[in-house]
Amino acid sequence: MKWNKMQLLLPFTAATLLVGACSNAGTTTNAATEANQAGTASTAPAASANGDAAAEPVKVLWWHSMGGELGKAVDQLVSDFNASHSDIQVEAVYQGTYDESLNKMKASMDSKSGPSVIQVYEIGSRFMIDSGAITPAQQFIDAESYDTSNLEPNIAGYYNFDGKQYSMPFNTSNPILYYNKDMFKAAGLDPEKPPATYEELSQTAEALTKAGNTGASFAIYGWFMEQFLAGQNADYVNNGNGRDTAATESLVNSAQMVKTLSWWKEMVDNKTASNLGRKTDDTKKAFIAGQVGMTMDSTASLRGIVDGAAGKFEVGTAFMPKPAGTTDGGVIIGGASLWIMNNKTDAEQQAAWSFIKYLAEPQTQAKWHINTGYFPITKLAYDEQIVKDNLAKYPQFQTAVDQLHATKLSSATKGAVIGVFPEARQIVESAIEEAFTGGKAPQAALDHAAAQITEKIATYNKTTAK
Template structure:
């Protein structure tokens, strides 16, 4: 009520001022008119000049913390120093989930970012949200050459041959193994296992003296990768790419075969189950308690450094069944989206920053300081990258695996609007199987049913 009274008083006061101004104008019409003519253009011109002199501000929401956050800050500082017309402000927004939820809350306002980093499994939601300007719009307008970027990385973010976001931090999983333990077990440290069958056999030989042959974290991302590596699709309708997915296929042969192999190793105590946290398996590997583990290529530097002075770390391709079809790995990580509720100037400013991020020198810095793949092919020609590969030869495995991946719907990656929830459901199913609560097929049948129901509910909201 108090605000209403104040507002009414303000309106009355404004009306009074207008009335008095009108009266003054009538008393000395010529003088007022001349003064307005002389002053207005100058004031308007000055305001316009000031506006055009100010750099365009681009707010970038990201989820990179710690050393990754420091690398992000350096990229932004370098861009800002070389672009006086555009200035980027990087704002850490917590985890990928937290950042995406904040963006959802800001969609009906202007308080959100100009640019946002979103994890790969948020792709379908971002497109369906209608809140973005597809990256292809800027690519076409600028005649930007996409052939300079890695095709197997771009493929994930392409829908109907159109790029909706620009890949930023990209990784995939590889097998890490303890070369010293391999030697002690009579295994050739230069010939790591490549198939499920070989991993199981090696794990048996490596399991002794209270140490485990292997340990893989219960992580939904690994299951998705095992599917792609068998050339198997995770969802119907071409992995959700030929048309929106309506059904989970996590309970297909590829899933059952994978979970059965995994469970058999746990049951025979040749692999240990350390739960869902990848950090726990990393620590056990670094301590020499497990001989083989799976982790992201982005963890390579940290894993090698943690083993320094204790044992040699070997790396190998993600394993697959001996009879698997052609496949490979799906890129993980995140990409950058430009929000469409910002001015053209802001969106173009964001695009300028993205172009800066794709140049070879920037990508070389990002790769060497984070462990993520360079998305630009020519980054590998930079001396910085060559020196890094000499120091960490294990990274060649990751690069070779990316390049050996066969492009198809399986390796392009599954897309659905409820992917974060689906990943949690799959992790629950893996847990049920490994702990003996359910048989692998039963656990995956339950997961597929739950995910399919969630997809149906999501698809209704999109329609």
């Protein structure tokens, strides 16, 4: 298969934004949380120097965005795979943030220097499909009747478009509410009954706000607003959240979004919630320091938060709050998936698929999960003893598992699909800031944001029109 040359002109502007699906640390998109399933591979004989056919291993180049400790976990997965597959050798190369990696991929599209498989954050999915640069995972699934029944439906579902699995999930997370149980006790609150609704959270934040401490602090992060919408089973864009047909209009000024921003602003205004800006690192540090009673963060941050609070206070976890009376909705996964590039030989693509299947095996997923905090993408990983032991050590993670399993797939909980998602997130974050500072009322701020996003969607759609 060849690159679609027209797609080289696609305006993927995420490079100007350092926006992550599971981390809003303000500098990278590396850390966020989960996923995959099993296999072997074909070999591609190569000619040796004397003309004899030699069974040279097929080389698979994997570009990823997992730095630091996550990068070490990636390297271990690759080492384990290579040790057990003499016919395939995978080379993992860190390419910086998700945005940086995508830009490098674009630059490599006219050459053979690019990856065999690339890790792309979830909000880059529309671009990857439109690029014409990938072979859908569904092609390999169908070719061998690969069993996907054990994949977590709420994880695999995000990357399924028009009934086709385009990529395989790898690192997956969702956000949860973290709270200080000791602070709850000191305020006379039941530490085993965290707030479940907006209204309850407001009351709890007021009770926790005392001299030197604030009841809550949530980072100004577009991903959280997307989650609040999904929790009310409301779409982010039209046309089935961009999944029925291409989205043409932003819905971020919906009644559900206005209600959410108004609720959040009220807590900031009455100083029961502190505004620490856009970085989740800042709210995380304040929470671990015992300065705020509640915060929201990715499930991928759970181990770091629990370990950071050890010896200071007990950390509780709860589902993301919803408005009172809300019965539908759930959470959207964050993280990234693996895409196979179509400018490689059939043998190399097949080898890449074999590696992806290895990453999805229960034993592999179990190791990935306990070393990173990301969800296992296969349900069978929970049967592995090391996962059971990890849940015993970090029982707070059960909340994340239960929240994922309680979510029913819908257009809202599958997540929006637009080619300008990174820009949309930044626009929404600016709208939140305008509302908090009094520059605009919540409705006006979100009306302006919706208009801006709709305009950018229109430009993208015109550029990608066949």
